[in-house]
Amino acid sequence: DSGVTQTPKHLITATGQRVTLRCSPRSGDLSVYWYQQSLDQGLQFLIQYYNGEERAKGNILERFSAQQFPDLHSELNLSSLELGDSALYFCASSGTASGANVLTFGAGSRLTVL
């Protein structure tokens, strides 16, 4: 157990729908990162939050949004879902604001869009 908790583990939904993925960082970590892993692709950085504020943005689509709450858990919202959004979504956390730090990953949420 890495200490980073992601829910749900699996999610199946239809095109056009909206889903929310949830992440609780490791105790004491202030930064939360979201990554997308598609088939045969590496990990694509989506967005980072540090202590409730957006810190860095990667290749995140406009249909996707995220936030980090005062208790430091984070949610990734995916809307108007398309078939190509099917992927593993990972949350990771670290203790500082710098994205250069070692990240601890959760087990991921597997999203299937039908």
Added chain:
Amino acid sequence: GQQLNQSPQSMFIQEGEDVSMNCTSSSIFNTWLWYKQDPGEGPVLLIALYKAGELTSNGRLTAQFGITRKDSFLNISASIPSDVGIYFCAGTDSGAGSYQLTFGKGTKLSVIP
């Protein structure tokens, strides 16, 4: 943005053999990390490298931060079945003003008992 080329893409080896994989970047990196992802799990950090030329071991794993700062390799000695998984390199290119980790596409390792 920075690109990471990781090779080989996949490899099949016999149990007991040594394994070597590497990663090259198009720009100078300040940090190199190696992660392993087991099926159905998130990546787990194996080794972190912070200085050019640094050679670090973690059990049967050894990784080096290349002198040019544009490459890194990971060696696994005397492979065992539980070494199966996908190995990712990752690094940061602080010269570009971005401190986010860039990941390679992974090396899928299969170990034949």
